[in-house]
Amino acid sequence: MLENSVLAPLVKAGWLTPLDQGLGDFVARHSAKSGQALGVIAALVSRQLARQQVCVSINDLAVLWRQARELSPGMGDFPSIHALVAEGSDAIASADEPLDGSLQTPLVLAQDAVYLQRYWHYEVVLTQRLEQLAKRRYSLDMDRLGEQLALLFEGQAAPAHIDWQRIAVLVAATRQLSIITGGPGTGKTTTVSRLLALIQALSDKQEQRIALAAPTGKAAARLAESMVAAKARLPESMALALPEQAHTLHRLLGPLPGKVTFRHHKDNPLPVDTLVLDEASMVDLPLMTKLLEALPSHCRLILLGDHHQLASVEVGSVLGDICQSWYGMTDNPAAQFDRDTIHMIQAVTGYHLEAARKPVSLLQNHLVRLHKSHRFDADSGISQLAQAVNDGQFETLSQVLTQNHDDIHWYSNPQVKQLLELLGEVYPDYFRACQRRDIRTAFQALSQIQVLCATRKGPWGMEQLNLLIEQHLAKQGWIKPQQDFYTGRPVMVTQNNYRLNRFNGDVGIVMPDEDGLIKVWFQRADGGFENALPSRVPAHDTLYAMTIHKSQGSEFSHAVLCLPKSPSPILSRELLYTGITRARDKMSLFAGQGILQAAVDQPCQRGSGLTIRLAVNHPG
Numbered sequence: 001m002l003e004n005s006v007l008a009p010l011v012k013a014g015w016l017t018p019l020d021q022g023l024g025d026f027v028a029r030h031s032a033k034s035g036q037a038l039g040v041i042a043a044l045v046s047r048q049l050a051r052q053q054v055c056v057s058i059n060d061l062a063v064l065w066r067q068a069r070e071l072s073p074g075m076g077d078f079p080s081i082h083a084l085v086a087e088g089s090d091a092i093a094s095a096d097e098p099l100d101g102s103l104q105t106p107l108v109l110a111q112d113a114v115y116l117q118r119y120w121h122y123e124v125v126l127t128q129r130l131e132q133l134a135k136r137r138y139s140l141d142m143d144r145l146g147e148q149l150a151l152l153f154e155g156q157a158a159p160a161h162i163d164w165q166r167i168a169v170l171v172a173a174t175r176q177l178s179i180i181t182g183g184p185g186t187g188k189t190t191t192v193s194r195l196l197a198l199i200q201a202l203s204d205k206q207e208q209r210i211a212l213a214a215p216t217g218k219a220a221a222r223l224a225e226s227m228v229a230a231k232a233r234l235p236e237s238m239a240l241a242l243p244e245q246a247h248t249l250h251r252l253l254g255p256l257p258g259k260v261t262f263r264h265h266k267d268n269p270l271p272v273d274t275l276v277l278d279e280a281s282m283v284d285l286p287l288m289t290k291l292l293e294a295l296p297s298h299c300r301l302i303l304l305g306d307h308h309q310l311a312s313v314e315v316g317s318v319l320g321d322i323c324q325s326w327y328g329m330t331d332n333p334a335a336q337f338d339r340d341t342i343h344m345i346q347a348v349t350g351y352h353l354e355a356a357r358k359p360v361s362l363l364q365n366h367l368v369r370l371h372k373s374h375r376f377d378a379d380s381g382i383s384q385l386a387q388a389v390n391d392g393q394f395e396t397l398s399q400v401l402t403q404n405h406d407d408i409h410w411y412s413n414p415q416v417k418q419l420l421e422l423l424g425e426v427y428p429d430y431f432r433a434c435q436r437r438d439i440r441t442a443f444q445a446l447s448q449i450q451v452l453c454a455t456r457k458g459p460w461g462m463e464q465l466n467l468l469i470e471q472h473l474a475k476q477g478w479i480k481p482q483q484d485f486y487t488g489r490p491v492m493v494t495q496n497n498y499r500l501n502r503f504n505g506d507v508g509i510v511m512p513d514e515d516g517l518i519k520v521w522f523q524r525a526d527g528g529f530e531n532a533l534p535s536r537v538p539a540h541d542t543l544y545a546m547t548i549h550k551s552q553g554s555e556f557s558h559a560v561l562c563l564p565k566s567p568s569p570i571l572s573r574e575l576l577y578t579g580i581t582r583a584r585d586k587m588s589l590f591a592g593q594g595i596l597q598a599a600v601d602q603p604c605q606r607g608s609g610l611t612i613r614l615a616v617n618h619p620g
């Protein structure tokens with residue numbers, strides 16, 4: 001049995017949580033042999049799970065092990081991690097154990113990495129479902145396909161330069177699984193609206209049951225809004241049957257109060273023929289697995305997202321891993337599709353693409369990346385900045401920042417005073433609208449500008465900036481923050497509450513109703529408004545400043561990006577990219593040169609075996 005005292009100093013030092021220790025002790029106590037070794041390994045894997053790692057490689061375990069030994073002298077007598085793994089390996093299931101639920105060990109060793117059994121199970125099931133979906137291609141009448149495609153693209157023949165949106169529609173129409181990725185404004189929703197119209201037009205069935213979903217309420221509302229706009233650009237007869245409503249993923253799956261399981265699962269599949277999931281990069285491994293298990297076997301799945309964005313807040317990075325299985329593993333990403341796909345693209349569009357020399361990823365014939373932004377000029381500052389960050393090119397980023405682009409303002413030696421002055425120029429319109437109870441104008445004004453922070457705590461963190469902004473607004477006489485719910489306070493809900501019908505990410509504004517009673521107002525998906533008593537609003541934060549994590553799935557006319565002064569593990573290339581790409585028209589950047597370099601130089605790495613599992617010829 002594992003002595004509590006071995007892990008306790010690590011908890012005391014804040015390096016492990018009591019939960020990690022509890023799991024370690026539990027595993028140690030319940031293992032017939034090698035309990036001590038298994039307990040330590042379980043505690044380390046649990047620690048990394050909280051850092052969104054699905055599994056921990058033996059090499060990473062060794063690094064963690066060295067850190068642990070420095071903090072807990074009692075561990076000095078233990079053998080190396082390799083010896084621990086070797087000692088415990090009889091009692092750690094290996095990758096070829098069955099998936100039938102008979103596995104008794106809490107840990108699994110696969111591909112030189114250790115998993116908690118539950119997460120290994122998710123990863124294996126997800127891979128199997130993706131593989132099943134990837135096997136199915138539809139053989140369609142190419143002439144009819146070509147005709148319908150031309151109709152959808154306003155009767156125009158394929159242009160001479162390669163139109164990847166057209167290829168995306170074509171490729172996705174012919175397979176059960178498709179993944180369409182691209183940065184902001186590259187036309188993902190436009191493409192999917194055409195794809196859905198094409199599927200509908202080619203379907204033998206009367207009407208396809210199509211569902212639109214996104215991970216958060218905010219992202220679902222944006223998807224619905226973009227779909228309505230995209231439908232308006234389609235030929236009327238083809239647009240008619242397309243949905244205009246989008247659900248959150250949780251709502252779609254049907255939450256069960258107090259449970260982590262859903263109403264829909266493999267024995268009670270979703271009643272849909274085609275599912276579109278937007279902002280797929282935000283979906284974690286367990287939820288994505290549950291979703292794929294709940295799809296009926298005939299259902300098409302279309303994933304949309306930007307794989308350069310931050311991955312899910314919870315464990316795993318499914319969309320990133322899927323894209324990495326192709327883009328990260330090939331030396332020639334341009335030669336992507338197999339010969340059948342190349343021939344089909346040529347027959348319908350006339351484009352000559354180079355065929356892949358060999359298969360690399362199980363999903364390479366299902367992925368299409370859209371490159372061209374239709375929202376930004378390629379030479380706009382925001383778009384060049386986002387590209388430089390993605391490419392990890394700090395020098396290019398520095399050049400873009402100093403080129404006086406109209407859409408970027410860089411505060412290289414950031415002062416809070418400058419931030420308050422900037423906000424002082426735009427907030428008065430917002431507060432005036434709140435004071436005259438003009439709800440629509442207030443929401444419009446609020447979405448014009450948003451302060452985004454890398455961190456929640458610390459200087460330049462969300463909590464501190466909210467406080468400083470509130471103090472400043474009070475001094476200016478715009479707010480009276482004596483009460484929690486003062487007129488004009490913007491809030492963001494941070495928790496799902498199905499009973500109250502309020503969801504993580506919902507944005508509200510505090511304003512009196514016509515009787516002078518203080519309420520929190522929310523905008524509905526149909527554009528109308530509803531209110532709730534402050535006591536009926538679940539956990540929430542003040543919203544002058546929000547974290548970049550919480551801003552995923554939203555965009556703002558003017559994003560004000562604030563980075564801390566000193567490096568932090570949270571500050572990654574993906575975080576910076578996500579922050580920059582929230583800006584639609586203008587971005588103000590409060591960040592010193594050193595911190596920008598630290599962020600660009602730190603790509604986010606998440607322990608996961610999914611990329612390897614999706615490699616062609618992977619043993620399992």
Ligand SMILES: Nc1ncnc2c1ncn2[C@@H]1O[C@H](COP(=O)(O)OP(=O)(O)OP(=O)(O)O)[C@@H](O)[C@H]1O
Binds near residue numbers: 183185188191375
């Ligand atoms: N091929 C195109 N030609 C001209 N305009 C286009 C084209 N594709 C998309 N657009 C326009 O670009 C804008 C963004 O398109 P869309 O909403 O489809 O992109 P998106 O990738 O879904 O954006 P987001 O990242 O915000 O989700 C829309 O105004 C759309 O009308």
